[in-house]
Amino acid sequence: MRPMLRFGRLPYSTYVRTAFLPTIYALSTSIGQRSAIAVVRVSGSHSKYIYHSLTESQAEPIARRASLRNLYEPGLQTKNLLDSSISLYFDAPKSFTGEDMLELHVHGGQAVVRSVLNAIGSLNDRKRGREIRYAQPGEFSQRAFQNGRADLTQIEGIGELIDAETETQRRSALSSFKGLNRALFAEWRARIVNNIAQLTAIIDFGEDTDITDVDQIFNNVTAEVKAVEQEVTDFIHKIDKSSILQRGIKLVLLGQPNAGKSSLLNSITKAETAIVSNIPGTTRDAIDVPLDINGYKVVLCDTAGLRSNSDDQIEKEGIKRAQLKSSQSDIVLVLIDPTNDPLITIDVEKYIKEELSDKDVIIVVNKADLMDDTSTNLVRKMLKNKFQGSYSIEVVSCLNEQGIDNLLRKLTDRFKKLATSEEGSDPVVVSKRVQEILENDVLFGIKEFLTFRQYDDVVMASESLNYAAEGIGKITGETVGVEEVLGVVFSRFCVGK
Ligand SMILES: Nc1nc2c(ncn2[C@@H]2O[C@H](COP(=O)(O)OP(=O)(O)OP(=O)(O)O)[C@@H](O)[C@H]2O)c(=O)[nH]1
Secondary structure (H helix, E strand, O other), rough: OOOOOOOOOOOOOOOOOOOOOOOEEEEEEOOOOHHHHHHHOOOOEHHHHHHHHHHHHOOOOOOOOOOEEEEOOOOOOOOEEEEEEEEEOOOOOOOOOOOOOOEEEEEEEOHHHHHHHHHHHHHHHHOOOOOEEEOOOHHHHHHHOOOOOHHHHHHHHHHHHOOOOOOHHHHHHHHHHHHHHHHHHHHHHHHHHHHHHHHHHHHHHHHOOOOOHHHHHHHHHHHHHHHHHHHHHHHHHHHHHHHHHHHOEEEEEEEEOOOOHHHHHHHHOOOOOOOOOOOOOOOOOOOEEEEOOEEEEEEEOOOOOOOOOOOOOHHHHHHHOOOOOOOOOEEEEEEEOOOOOOOOOHHHHHHHHOOOOOOOEEEEEEEHHOOOHHHHHHHHHHHHHHOOOOOOOEEEEOOOOOOOOOOOHHHHHHHHHHOOOOOOOOOOOOOHHHHHHHHHHHHHHHHHHOOOOOOOOHHHHHHHHHHHHHHHHHHHHOOOOOOHHHHHHHHOOOOOO
C-alpha cells in the first residue's frame, strides 16, 4: 500500500478540531512574582461563558478590543469584587489557539491572581457540560498546533523565543517562529515526493517503458535526490555551528600571574566580578562568568596564572584547571604583561605553541598605560616573531580602558564567524528533535535510496525516499506518527504557553 503523503501549506481550517475538549485556563505570566500586571489566559468553547460570569455583563464581548471590566466572584447574591481588569476576547478561529480565547490582564499580586483563577475554576460544571480546568504545560500551544494555527517547528520556535537570552538567540528563534525553516522543509519534501512519483511511474508502467527511459528517469531522480542530500547536510552543518549560540561561546583568559586577567574580566563585565589584587596567584581556580557581549552569549572564564615553579598544591590544581579550560574553549585570550622580563616564560610559550595550536588565540598585551609607543611597537614585534605571526595581537590597558572596545569589536567578529557557516547567513536554531529526525530519518532515507539505486531496485529505492519524506512530515507534524512526537515537543513547555 502506498502511504498517503501531504505537503505544502499548513491546513488552515475554520473548523475547530479541539472544540470538544475542556476549556483551559492558566496564568501566562510568571508565577509567584509580584508584578504590576499578570495575564490569565482562557481557551475553549466556554471562554465567553467565563467572560459573562466574571464580569456579570450580558453584553457580548467585542473581539480583539481591549475593555476595562470589573471581575466578580461568580454565583454570589452580593457582589464580591475581585479586581478591575483589562479584558481581551478573541473569537475562533482567529486566535492563537484557534479556539475562542479570553485574556484577563489583572493586577499582579498573588492574592489577586489566585482569586481570579479560583473564580474561573469554580465555573467547572461537568453535569451541565461545562468542563473547565487548569491547563497542562504547553497545552495552549498544543491546541494551536491541533487547529492548524502553527506547525511543530513554529511551536518549538515559540519555546526558543521565550528562552532566548541574547539578541542572536532571539533572531535565530524568530526565524523558526516565522516559519522560514518550515518553508525549506516543505520544499525538500515536495522535491522528494515529486521524485517518488517518478519512481512510481517506473514501477506502475515499467514493463511498457523503454529501458533507456527507465535509466534516464532513475538518473534524473538520483541527481535531484543528491542535491537535496547536499542541502540537508549543509543545513545540519549550519545547525551545528549555530548551536554555539545556545550553549554560549567559551572564552578563556590565560596568562602568567599578574598579567591582568581578572582586571580584563572586570573591564569586560564593567563590574567587580573577580578578585583583583597585586599578589601574584590571587586567582586560584577557574571562574565562569556568563555574559552578553554585543548580542552573543559568552561564557568568560578567568583562570589561575600559569607558572611552572609553583609548589603550592592549590595553585598547581588551579593551573591544571586553567589548561583544561583552555583546551575546551572556543577562543583563548593570552594576556601578556609587557613589563615582565622575559615577556613570556619558555614554558608558557611552549604550552601555547603545542597545546593551543588548533585554537583561536588572540594575544592581548595589557598595561599599555605603562608603555610609550616605541616600547609598544617593540613588544608587538617580539611577540609576532615568537609566534611567527600566527595570532593577532591587541594592545589594551585595563587601568584606563584603552583598547577594550576595539578588543570587543574584534571578538564580536570572531563570534560571528564561529556561529555562522557562510558570510551574512543567519544562524539556524532547531530543536534536538528536529536535528535527530534530519539525521536519522531524512538523511538515512536518502542514503538508503542511493544504496538501492546502485542495485537498480526501484521499489526499495522508492520506499527509502518515502521514509525520508515521512521524516520531514514528522518534523512539521504533517504526517502519521505525529502523536509520538507531540509528547516530546510539548513536554518542554511550561503552563500557560
Ligand atoms: N598599570 C596597570 N596595572 C594593571 C593593569 N591591569 C591590571 N593591573 C594591575 O596588575 C595587578 C594584577 O592584576 P590582576 O587582574 O589581579 O592579574 P591576574 O592576571 O588576574 O593575576 P593572577 O590572579 O595572579 O593570575 C593588579 O595590581 C592590577 O591593578 C593595567 O592595565 N595597567
